[in-house]
Amino acid sequence: MTTKTGSAVWKGGFKDGSGTISTETGALNNAPYGVASRFESGQGTNPEELIGAAHASCFSMAFSLMLGEAGFTPDEIRTSAKITLDKVADGFAVTSSHLTVEAxxxxxxxxxxxxxxxxxxxxxxxSKLLNTKITMDARLTT
Structure with a gap:
């Protein structure tokens, strides 16, 4: 079993507060996040883009593995994941992840x-973790 840890610190109220996000590897070290970076166009990161990065990177690694098992070696796989956060009856929910792949x-x-x-x-x-609709556009490039 492998475990990895991400952590967050939040200070203050919802609208006037702010926080930082870190990873145990140091890839993120007190990266700022807040309401403006999540719901507007403010500086910093947010949980949805981090989920998108996690999904895109996980997919790319899995795709490379499965291609190798099928006898193919990719020169390059570029993946982005667009995470949708919608207002729902009881607040907000991540409702989809859309993968865009060029390989x-x-x-x-x-x-x-x-x-x-x-x-x-x-x-x-x-993909298995996310209990959401996952869609994808995949395009083979030369």
Whole structure:
């Protein structure tokens, strides 16, 4: 079993407060976040973009693994995940994650590419974690 830790500190009220986010590896070290960075266009990070980064990176690794198991070695996989936060009856909810994938993979056809991409979308641990609709656009590039 592997465990990794992320942490957050919040100070103050909801609208006038602010916080920092850190990871045990130091990839994030007291990165600022707050209402403005989450619901407006303010500086700092927010939970949704961090989930997006986690989903995109997890998918890319899973896709690379599955491609390798199928005999393909990708030159490059570029993935972004757009996380949607909607207002719902009881507050807010993350309602979807949409993956956009561009990959350069020698000697693969479009059908096999799509098949393996969809397996990776369903199989990556962060996809399994998210109890939300996960969609994807995957495009093979040259």
């Amino acid at each position: 350069r993979i020698p000697n693969i056809d479009e059908a096999r590419f799509s098949e393996i991409a969809n397996q990776a979308k369903a199989g990556c641990p962060i």
